[in-house]
Amino acid sequence: MLAMLKRLSLFQILQREFSTYDMAHFQRDLLAGLTVAAVGLPLALAFGVASGADAAAGLVTAILAGLIIGGLGGAGYQISGPTGAMSAVLIVLASRYGLDGVWVATVMAGIFLIALGVFRLGRYVSFIPSPVITGFTSGIALIIAIGQIDNVLGVTTPKAENALEKLWHYVTNPVVPDWHTLALAGIVMGTMILLPRVTTRIPGSLVGIMIASPLAFFAGWDVAVIGDIPRTILLSNRLTLESIPWEHLSELLPAAVSIAALGAIESLLCGTVGATMSGGEFDSNQELIGQGIGNLVIPFFGGVPATAAIARTSVAIKSGAATRLTSIIHSLALLLSALALAPLISHVPLAALGDVLLVTAWRMNEWESIHFFVRTRLRGALTGMIVTMIATAALDLTQAILIGVVISAVLYIRQSAISTSVASGPVKPEKIRAQGFDLPAACPAIHVYYLTGPVFFGSVTTVLESFETAGDYHTLIISMRGVPVVDAMGIQALQQIVEEHHHRGGKVYFSGLQPAVRSMFDRTGLTQLVGEEYIFWDAAQAIIASHQSHELDGCAKCDSRSEICDVLRAARRRHVESDEAAAPAVATDSFPSTNMTSVSSVQG
Known part of the structure; x- marks a missing residue:
């Protein structure tokens, strides 16, 4: 019995309770x-x-x-x-x-x-x-x-x-x-x-x-x-x-x-x-x-x-x-x-x-x-x-x-399902520049989706319906900073979106994954499907990386996007020339010399 009381911590409780006990108490x-x-x-x-x-x-x-x-x-x-x-x-x-x-x-x-x-x-x-x-x-x-x-x-x-x-x-x-x-x-x-x-x-x-x-x-x-x-x-x-x-x-x-x-x-x-x-x-x-x-x-x-x-x-x-x-x-x-x-x-x-x-x-x-x-x-x-x-x-x-x-x-499930929303829109260069990144123009083939709220069995219909127009774009950037949790059915919905877009020849980037969400990505194989190099902590970094990819590979969606790539290449040349003039002995790489080093360093 004595050992049980010690195991149940009753002795410790009593000791704290009566440590200063006196007649006044x-x-x-x-x-x-x-x-x-x-x-x-x-x-x-x-x-x-x-x-x-x-x-x-x-x-x-x-x-x-x-x-x-x-x-x-x-x-x-x-x-x-x-x-x-x-x-x-x-x-x-x-x-x-x-x-x-x-x-x-x-x-x-x-x-x-x-x-x-x-x-x-x-x-x-x-x-x-x-x-x-x-x-x-x-x-x-x-x-x-x-x-x-x-x-x-x-x-x-x-x-x-x-x-x-x-x-x-x-x-x-x-x-x-x-x-x-x-x-x-x-x-x-x-x-x-x-x-x-x-x-x-x-x-x-x-x-x-x-x-x-x-x-x-x-x-x-x-x-x-x-x-x-x-x-x-x-x-x-x-x-x-x-x-x-x-x-x-x-x-x-x-x-x-x-x-x-x-x-x-x-x-x-x-x-x-x-x-x-x-x-x-x-x-x-x-x-x-x-x-x-x-x-x-x-x-x-x-x-x-x-x-x-x-x-x-x-x-x-x-x-x-x-x-x-x-x-x-x-x-x-x-x-x-x-x-x-x-x-x-x-x-x-x-x-x-x-x-x-x-x-x-x-x-x-x-x-x-x-x-x-x-x-x-x-x-x-x-x-x-x-x-x-x-x-x-x-x-x-x-x-x-x-x-x-x-x-x-x-x-609660009903309220949670209602609270989940998906907003989307084109890239806005001025907002990216305001965050310290140099983006002279935005490629129309890149589209950003902002998910907010839990992605679970009660909200997957809302999420899937919001991606019905994803086929109009070559690259999707899905920001999930506002998603606190995702369940198995939510993972399956995201996997379906990624697989369908890859099948169309497009690319999918993810950003802002909370720890619980990132854990689900890793456990279910979605990280491997998307690719570690396509996951960023910040949406702006994902946007810059996607534009670099378009600049290197060209725009496969339509001819009008080639003008954007020319603008981006010209901007890159200006950065390279500026770097060479400042330090001619330093070799240049294929990426703009702004904040791109930090982009790759924070992947995942």
């Missing part, structure tokens, strides 16, 4: 830990119920996650526990496979998370586009809100396969709400909305529950409550080796992938946001390992999946958290609450917890991103977000993310 951790516990207690209870388990399961999850994941994670400021996003996935899973299925899928997800961290794959989570993340966050918020309608209204409706089906049931089968539960929900909602305007030091959710619970108890209202809270973290209803449904593991694999994907995404996003807020370090791979170990252990105590929580992490940072002791202190405070306040917690109305989740669902939407997409009229981003949101509410998380990523990829 401990006081900051103590205050921050108690503050986070006050915020996390009602959320842990609520998310436990929302996950399809019970409040005790949520409390155990928060305690163990704070101890295990907080101690082994990749940042000192991360606070993990049950979250709304995870509960939205679990409620469907619990309805299909029961809590045993939830626990087994959580263990499998823990193994997946450890593997992601060990193989250092944490950075690939960032490949998910922002509209997709915003969409499934809103979809999860929708699932949470719809899932709490029963508790807030004080009714019981049939279980549904997904959130949209549940919502449709309310439309087709109207229910009569209980005014007692509505009153309790209104108290909690009002407190959560109004109290932060007065002070942010006291959690509005905790105050709302402290008002609603005594009211319901002393008024004798017959409303559903949490019920007994065991004074232990080892629940009687938990995963055991005997209860694992070994024959159904393959059925639980997609659910495990969903839990692992959500845990990785939410934890790494939380870590990135926390690093920005605190200025601290964040090791994404170590965080995944910590999350994996925590989720591997928690089901055997009766808890539900845990992940890093942005709300609780931000509270910890704003409260002055110095190290991961904040997470551990928060867990110990929750444990003391479970031991000392269990009788009081058991009387908390479900309507109060339901309203905590309703407000949380509203706040978890990434409203800033949504407003940005709407304000800037980014139709592609809005499409990806809306489709992902609907897919999240109607399907499971993994399918929703795949659908969102596919849509985003298609839209």
